[in-house]
Amino acid sequence: MSQMEVSKRRRFLLFCFLPTTILVSGAFLLGSVIIATDYKERLSGQIAINATKIAGAKVCQAHCRPDDGEALPRGIVSRTSDLDMRSLRGPLIREAATKSQSTMAADGFLSSDFVIMLFHYDGMVDDWRDLEWSSQAIHVSAMDQTKWWFAKRFLHPDIISEYDYIFIWDEDIGVEHFDVGKYLSIIKEEELKISQPALDPNNSVVHHLLTLRDSTSKVHRRIHRRLGVRKCDGNITGPPCSGWVEIMVPVFSKAAWRCAWLMIQNDLIHGWGLDELLGYCVKGNRTQNIGIVDQEYVAHHAVPTLGGSPKDQTNPHVPDQAAQNMTLPNSILQVPSVSTQEMERDEVMKRCFYELRIFRRRWHKAVQDDECWVDPY
Numbered sequence: 001m002s003q004m005e006v007s008k009r010r011r012f013l014l015f016c017f018l019p020t021t022i023l024v025s026g027a028f029l030l031g032s033v034i035i036a037t038d039y040k041e042r043l044s045g046q047i048a049i050n051a052t053k054i055a056g057a058k059v060c061q062a063h064c065r066p067d068d069g070e071a072l073p074r075g076i077v078s079r080t081s082d083l084d085m086r087s088l089r090g091p092l093i094r095e096a097a098t099k100s101q102s103t104m105a106a107d108g109f110l111s112s113d114f115v116i117m118l119f120h121y122d123g124m125v126d127d128w129r130d131l132e133w134s135s136q137a138i139h140v141s142a143m144d145q146t147k148w149w150f151a152k153r154f155l156h157p158d159i160i161s162e163y164d165y166i167f168i169w170d171e172d173i174g175v176e177h178f179d180v181g182k183y184l185s186i187i188k189e190e191e192l193k194i195s196q197p198a199l200d201p202n203n204s205v206v207h208h209l210l211t212l213r214d215s216t217s218k219v220h221r222r223i224h225r226r227l228g229v230r231k232c233d234g235n236i237t238g239p240p241c242s243g244w245v246e247i248m249v250p251v252f253s254k255a256a257w258r259c260a261w262l263m264i265q266n267d268l269i270h271g272w273g274l275d276e277l278l279g280y281c282v283k284g285n286r287t288q289n290i291g292i293v294d295q296e297y298v299a300h301h302a303v304p305t306l307g308g309s310p311k312d313q314t315n316p317h318v319p320d321q322a323a324q325n326m327t328l329p330n331s332i333l334q335v336p337s338v339s340t341q342e343m344e345r346d347e348v349m350k351r352c353f354y355e356l357r358i359f360r361r362r363w364h365k366a367v368q369d370d371e372c373w374v375d376p377y
């Protein structure tokens with residue numbers, strides 16, 4: 001083969017190979033561009049996600065969430081109150097309600113550096129003047145309102161901030177076996193932020209077995225037995241098996257009351273549902289910081305007041321059963337007929353359940369809407 005033929009052959013092979021090389025190189029460069037672009041897009045997306053998270057965290061930090069409300073989702077916090085009178089029954093509008101009687105035992109509290117405030121919902125303030133301690137108590141009167149209506153308006157945490165503990169009790173509690181000084185010593189020793197005295201099983205109408213007195217213990221914090229379809233075992237750490245007190249005789253530390261006060265809704269005056277969520281107000285382990293004091297106990301007489309009187313006494317050992325069948329003692333006052341009382345009581349109970357449903361819905365919505373709130377449980 002001549003030198004000229006060899007040269008031509010080399011040029012031919014070069015021209016044939018060159019497009020292939022360029023094509024392959026182009027594909028490599030194009031692939032590199034696509035890979036690089038995809039990587040940049042993913043990186044940019046990740047950066048955007050991280051930036052969103054950081055921005056969200058900064059927004060949560062920037063929100064004014066004072067210590068007293070950080071334990072609750074923002075939507076459930078009710079920071080202000082009003083003096084609007086609320087109905088005991090029917091829809092959430094202002095309506096007339098019935099009169100009722102109030103009784104309360106105060107022995108022992110005045111001698112223990114307490115201030116007693118009586119909430120009168122029957123207008124009968126003067127009827128208390130024959131009691132020796134009455135002149136030392138603060139009397140607040142508003143017709144047909146509940147203790148939670150009064151508490152929201154007259155027990156603001158800033159007003160009672162100099163007091164270490166707040167007792168918000170019903171009027172039908174017997175304190176024959178209760179010493180408030182010993183009680184305070186126990187809850188301080190046990191570091192209970194929310195508590196209640198146990199109920200005397202022999203002289204009380206009991207709605208929840210957790211509140212029954214255990215005569216073998218000083219304090220108990222949970223119950224180990226079946227409640228209806230629910231079994232209270234070690235796997236359940238919340239209400240009604242643990243971390244719970246009844247709204248009938250609760251005792252709050254100063255910090256716990258500030259949180260609980262925020263959760264009280266202005267228009268839901270019966271307070272139903274609060275006891276299910278009080279565990280969020282102890283800033284710690286509700287299974288340890290909420291408890292029932294057995295050593296100092298009380299009796300729940302279940303004397304109906306707001307809305308009339310049921311007619312027979314119930315079995316005090318049946319859980320979750322309201323005192324629906326108990327008669328008022330004879331009174332010199334003219335009272336409505338039994339049938340009228342029963343109808344009025346039924347209307348009040350309907351309103352209680354109605355408010356419970358509303359409160360639960362508000363809590364659920366508040367949890368969903370508050371992206372910054374984290375449920376500790």
